[in-house]
Amino acid sequence: MSSAELSKxxxxxxxxxxxxxxxxLGTRDCQAEHLATFLKRYQADKVYLVGDIIDGWRLRSGVFWPQAHTNVIRRLLTMSKRGTEVIYVTGNHDEFLRGYSSLVLGNIQLVDEAEHRTADGRRLLVIHGDQFDVITCYHRWLAFLGDSAYELTLTLNRWLNHWRRRYGYGYWSLSAYLKQRVKRAVNFISDFEQAIAHECVKRGFDGVVCGHIHHAEMCRVGEVEYLNCGxxxxxxTALIEHLDGSIQLYRLAEDQTRQQAELAALA
Known part of the structure; x- marks a missing residue:
């Protein structure tokens, strides 16, 4: 059974x-089909799009926009039409939208950052996080260079998962695996977490929800609850707040493994 069938x-x-x-969206490595399937599973009061939803950097060098990418946009618009509040927080790859911050279109808002109150009263800063990345802020040429090297890793990742699907295996991220094991990447993640946690303490937030570094995490950094969507x-990966205010980190690979185990138990 394919990973797409498992995720229905x-x-x-x-x-x-x-x-x-x-x-x-707009890149070949976007897992748009998996995301559309994920979104179809939930009826949410709010959806936060925490930056880099549309990749303006990549679209500058040529348009790649298959139907699967349109399906994600359509799914979000459908959710908005049915009452879900959609808050689009801008990131560095979609920074072209930062000139339109505070735009409101029905149930869709465009902002540079937001404040979220959980059901149990925690006050969370929602921000993409590029503002706390020294390379992105002060060495943009290096960020673009790193983006090119990163794209090569993602190409390898795409081919690996093509063959995994052919042999009936679920999704697995080579690039995320390497990131966990390269010392410089681990140090960068730690520095990023510390910087954004410091900002939360300074502004009186209980925690932060961010993205940017493509490393999903739920942990405490000092006094601050650090939540990264991945x-x-x-x-x-994604973060889910349940009706009681508890927050869960969703991982597609773990979900597929669980579904495979359930199917095997029924066989």
Whole structure:
């Protein structure tokens, strides 16, 4: 059974909030089909798009926009039409939208950052996070260079998962695996977490929901609850707030493994 078949949704689950980031629509490595399937599973009061949803950097060098990418936009518009509040927080890859911050179109808002109150009263800063990345802020040429090297890794990732699907295996991220094991990447992630946590303390937030570094995480950094959505390019992850205010980190690979185990138990 293919990974797409494993992920077919049943009845929609009611949740309070969904957070997704770093979708990078307009790139070949965007996992748009998986994301559309994920979104179909939930009836959410709010959806936060935490930056880099559309990849303006890549679209400058040529347009790549298959039907699957349109399907994600249509799914979000459908959710908005049915009452879901959609808050689009701008990121560095979609920074062309920052000139239109505070735009409101029906149930869709465009902002540079937002404040979210959980059902149990926690006050969370929702921000993409590029503002706390020294390379992105002060060495943009290096960020573009790194983006090109990163694209090569993602190309390898795409071919690996093509063959995994052919042999009946679920999604697995080579790039996320390498990121966990390269010391410089680990140090960069740690520095990023510390910087954004410091900002939360300074501004009196209980925690932060961010993206940018494509590394999904739920942890405490000092006094701050640090929540990173991850991405839909490498690891296919999201954050889900349930009706009681508890927050869950969703990982596509873990979900597929669980579904395979359930199917095997029924066989």
């Amino acid at each position: 949704p049943g009845r929609k689950q009611r949740v309070r909030t969904l957070w997704i980031s770093d979708v990078h 991405d839909w390019v490498e690891s296919c």
